[in-house]
Each structure stands twice: as C-alpha cells, then as structure tokens.
Amino acid sequence: MRHTIALIPGDGIGKEVVPAAARVLDAAGKKFGFDFAWTTFDWSCETYARTGRMMPEDGLDQLRAFEAIFLGAVGFPGVPDHVSLWGLLIPIRRGFHQYINLRPVRLLEGVRSPLAGRGPADIDMLIVRENNEGEYSEIGGRLYKDTPDELAVQQAVFTRKGCDRVMRYAFELARRREKKHVTSATKSNGIIHSMPYWDERFAAMAKAYPSVKTAQYHIDILTAHFVQHPDWFDVVVGSNLFGDILSDLGPAIAGSIGIAPGGNINPEKEYPSMFEPVHGSAPDIAGKNVANPIAQIWTGAMMLEHLGHPDAAKALVSAIERVVAEARTVTRDLGGKASTTEAAEAVAALL
Secondary structure, eight states: OEEEEEEEEESTTHHHHHHHHHHHHHHHHHHHTOEEEEEEOOOSHHHHHHHSSSSOTTHHHHHTTSSEEEEEEOOOTTSOHHHHIIIIIHHHHHHTTOOEEEEEEEOOTTOOOSSTTOOGGGOEEEEEEEOSSBTOOSOEEEESTTSTTOEEEEOOBOOHHHHHHHHHHHHHHHHTSSSOEEEEEEOTTTSOSHHHHHHHHHHHHHHTOTTSEEEEEEHHHHHHHHHHOGGGOSEEEEOHHHHHHHHHHHHHHTTOGGGOOOEEEOTTOSSOEEEOOSSOOOTTTTTSSOSOOHHHHHHHHHHHHHTTOHHHHHHHHHHHHHHHHHOSSOOGGGTOOOOHHHHHHHHHHHO
C-alpha cells in the first residue's frame, strides 16, 4: 500500500525535523508493509519574501489530491506572524475542514517535568481544540486608522454545528479511554454571549454520553489547575483560542515542547488532514542540526493512525518512549548531546 503525502517543511527547524521524521516513517512503512510517495512543497516565509505569497493561489488545489499533509513549522523573523499564519496554515485548516486540532500531552519516562514530584502517571491527556471558527475569525476591521479615534473590532463566531462536532469528537475519545472524563474550557463569567452558548452545547452533548464524567472550568483557573493538578485531566475540549493556549501549556508542564505532536484533522476524510508538531520554527537554532525531532516523529505516528496503521503508530510511539527513557540519544533540550539526525536514527533503529 502506498500513501501520497504532501511535505511542507516550512521555516527554520522544520527543514531539518521534517526530512528526519520522514525517514523514520519510511522505516515504519518498510516494517509494516506500506510506503510513502512524498511530494515536497517549498512554501514558507522565504517563499513570501520572493513572491509576496506564502503559497500559490492554487495551493489548496495542489494539496487536495494528497491523503495527508506533513508540515514542519511556519514563521521567521522579517515576516509578521499574522501574515505567515493567515497565508498558509489557516487557509489549509479551513479550506480542508480540519475542524479538529488534536494535541496529546504526556509526560514520558526520562523527561523531567518542571512540576515538582510529578511523574508519567500524572500527566496524560488529550487536548481537543476547535480549529475552524471561534475567536479566530476574519470578521472585523479597523476604523479611523492613524487617528486618535482609531479602533479595532474582532468578531468571534460560535455555531451549533462547530461546537457540537468538536465536543462530540472529545466525548468519543473519552469514551474509549480509561478515565472517561471530559473537561470543558470556558469563560462564561466574563464573555457574555459566546461562552454561555458554549456551556449550553457542552451540557447538551454530555447528556448523550452518560458513561462519561464531565467538568468545566473558566480558562483562568483552568490554567492554574493544569499546573497544580494535572492528574485531574483526561480529555480537554476548548474553543480555538482557549485550546491554543492550553495545548502550549500542556507540553510545557510535560517537560518539553520539543516532543509535543499535533494534528489538524478532518475526521470524515473528505479532505486531507494536516499533521504538524506544536513547536515553532525556532530560528535561533535553525540550521544547526540540534533541534529535537521527536515532536515531528510523534506527529508522524498520529498520521499513521489516521491513515489506518494503528500497529505501526503504536510501534513508533513505543520506540519514541524507549529512546527518551534511555536518554542516550536525545537532543540537548532533554539533557542530551545528540543531533537531530542521530535522535531520529535512534528511533528508526528500534523499529
């Protein structure tokens, strides 16, 4: 079986960790009886500097034929973040209805959490972020620019369809996990329309899953609970903004954002899903072959699961766990001295 995958290394360390992870995925495919047809697209901030666009006008049409997209990182000094994000990531996420952003958060054996006394049993959660609407809408604008009366208006959008589908996805995940628990991130004491509506839809969805326990917290105290009580959480569902915040905080308490995977998923598989790690392009270490490839490799394991290879995905995650636990071939963010290439090769060797 051959899978057609679009590779977008992007910027900074993406150009190092994506090829390294692709080689690991090739090794997984060789062991489990499938392979990949990779097609690389050089869309990045460098592309923007040359052409004025992050990707061509027909970029989505070029990507549509692929089964999945394997992305590294986007963003580089000289190009404003809102330009790089709205020029590449958001059009792909929305054009392909990737309304689920799934980010596993686990403290692996061998990784030290900044939280005193916490071990792997204490931090094991899935963060489910709504990925197509919410606070990240395009509705709004500026008036009276460059005058004392200048103002900016940003409109958040919460639809029943959008809320229900991301919550249903979270409950379905929780139903298959040991704790069977979903936590909702809200702020209905301060945001008067959208967040009470979110709470109403969460309560309605919970009635359809009587075997799943629930909790909801305002986002401010929820971030505190992530630090003080990470063991409370199993599946956490949040709006676009709140999910974004929590899925950076989660890897931070799990020891390193350099091992945090992520996926932008179209569950119906009507369009290609896009898999990208949580970390950014890290321009300060780009080109030095020192970036941690684990997040990109683990992201690849998520892609394998999505493509219908759960055994290969499980084996790949097991290899990651062993490499990290043994700590002989890890990068400097995990206390080691290995290069990007060496760390990736260590994972591949265990397959």
